[in-house]
Amino acid sequence: MSTSLVIAAVDGSEHSLKALEWARTAALLHGGGLMVAHVLPDSAQLYAGRRSSLHSASEPEEYTDPVSEHIRDLLARAPELPAEVRYEALEGSVPEALRVIGAEADPRMLVMGSRGRGGFAALLLGSNSRAVASTTTCPVVVVPHAGRVVEASGEESAGRVVVGLHAAETPDDVLAFAFEEAAVRGTAVQVVSAYAVPPSTMIGVDSPFAVIPPEGLADGGDGVPAEREMLRSQTERLAPFRVRHPHVPVEQAAVPGEAAGRLVTASRSAALVVVGRHHPTRNVGPLMIGSVAHAVLHHAHGPVAVVPTRTEDA
Incomplete structure (x- = not known):
């Protein structure tokens, strides 16, 4: 296992942005790098497949991904960043793509939100978060959404x-x-x-x-x-x-x-x-x-x- 790399799985939702901030802090604490992993939406994956099958030079080489652009803008305004920050656009289903990147990168941990864009608002834990925590070969940190977070009862017991x-x-x-x-x-x-x-x-x-x-x-x-x-x-x-x-x-x-x-x-x-x-x-x-x-x-x-x-x- 890498002793320093932290992977943050993001999809642009508020839950994943909260997890991204937690992962950024963890990477700084460990003095290591931060990998921001984003599983491309189905539309982007279909576009890439279409372009590849048609071999059309007239089509743009890349599909504009607003999530990745938003994440880069957010991190550019962060007060401090790890020495190395890199971005990975992944294809496939969310659980499988994150399981693979977790096995290949062998990070200190993979961090994700308790819910993504999908699912019902009342869900305590999304299906992707549960699947990743159940199958990935590295430690998985699940950061809960704001509705489940409570303030510490006192400084003496906090942290x-x-x-x-x-x-x-x-x-x-x-x-x-x-x-x-x-x-x-x-x-x-x-x-x-x-x-x-x-x-x-x-x-x-x-x-x-x-x-x-x-x-x-x-x-x-x-x-x-x-x-x-x-x-x-x-x-x-x-x-x-x-x-x-x-x-x-x-x-x-x-x-x-x-x-x-x-x-x-x-x-x-x-x-x-x-x-x-x-x-x-x-x-x-x-x-x-x-x-x-x-x-x-x-x-x-x-x-x-x-x-x-x-x-x-x-």
């Missing part, structure tokens, strides 16, 4: 990178991505794990959860056994990443209930939520995405990174 962790199942690729993103942002990683509990009227689904520092795991604490065991498993699993990123603060949370809902709640004050695409040992097929990633993509209030694993895509 963390939140990662969902099942200590025995989450691949290293997911944790590595979360720590690297926190490192370039100069912020903390908040690790959230969920454990099942019997139904109880005393536990509210939306109740806040406690964040435990490593030093709070000493014997004699007040945590329930399931919570304390999960925190210990977290600590063991996170140890090599703490060594690799000694300047990244780590916050641990073991919470009762369902993982996706807790991650959606945490997304209200997160710079980024990181989830694995699906369980790496389950044969769910290349076009599937795990239930946690699926739910978080649909409901998160901020950007979500869906990270595949190298073994999964080999």
Whole structure:
């Protein structure tokens, strides 16, 4: 994987322009290049095919694409740009074209909006965004539309990178991505794990959860056994990443209930939520995405990174 290139998938919609701005900032943080990828509309692709089949020199060589021109104008007015910015006009269906460019360029990440020009206004997640996040071999960051974004509840909790962790199942690729993103942002990683509990009227689904520092795991604490065991498993699993990123603060949370809902709640004050695409040992097929990633993509209030694993895509 390239350590610096960021691909922004755009179609001219407000959703994709928001993703473009997020991608521009990410490329600057990583000190790398920005590739703006635009899948040509059907009319442009049909024109190119017609011109090629007719071999007519009287036809213009290029089809004027107003989306590409608009994007170039926008970036020309940006306050700062990465050292390298290039543009790619792609042909084919949106999911397949982006899957191919993601495999060929092998970027740090591919960034896109949660919805494009198509679909109904009430959609939480467009079909193209879901398909790209489910199949592309590089991490995909989906930036939600304005209707799903909420302001952080306070400066103290804003800006963390939140990662969902099942200590025995989450691949290293997911944790590595979360720590690297926190490192370039100069912020903390908040690790959230969920454990099942019997139904109880005393536990509210939306109740806040406690964040435990490593030093709070000493014997004699007040945590329930399931919570304390999960925190210990977290600590063991996170140890090599703490060594690799000694300047990244780590916050641990073991919470009762369902993982996706807790991650959606945490997304209200997160710079980024990181989830694995699906369980790496389950044969769910290349076009599937795990239930946690699926739910978080649909409901998160901020950007979500869906990270595949190298073994999964080999």
